[in-house]
Amino acid sequence: MAPSRRRQSKHLRPARPLAAGHASSVVKTDGRWVVRPIAGASAVKEYRCPGCDQIIRPGTPHVVVWPADPGLGFVSGTEQRRHWHNSCWTRRR
Numbered sequence: 001m002a003p004s005r006r007r008q009s010k011h012l013r014p015a016r017p018l019a020a021g022h023a024s025s026v027v028k029t030d031g032r033w034v035v036r037p038i039a040g041a042s043a044v045k046e047y048r049c050p051g052c053d054q055i056i057r058p059g060t061p062h063v064v065v066w067p068a069d070p071g072l073g074f075v076s077g078t079e080q081r082r083h084w085h086n087s088c089w090t091r092r093r
């Protein structure tokens with residue numbers, strides 16, 4: 001695919017489940033989660049990973065996840081976003 005073609009209509013094209021950088025959803029024991037990979041270059045802040053309670057340092061590729069189905073009292077699942085290390089999220093059941 002030509003680079004110029006990949007760049008166009010970034011916000012309009014439908015998500016492809018297997019394309020890097022796009023949100024996808026996974027099912028864990030407590031429900032369905034939307035997962036979006038964050039590239040190291042895009043990680044400019046520190047986050048605390050709920051899996052290991054350690055800091056995710058800037059520049060570390062990781063994932064941001066949120067519930068596909070918002071909990072009670074939340075308008076959108078994105079209000080419940082959490083940043084996880086790739087390995088911690090993979091280990092999570």
Ligand SMILES: [Zn+2]
Nearest residue numbers: 049052085088
């Ligand atoms: Zn972690």
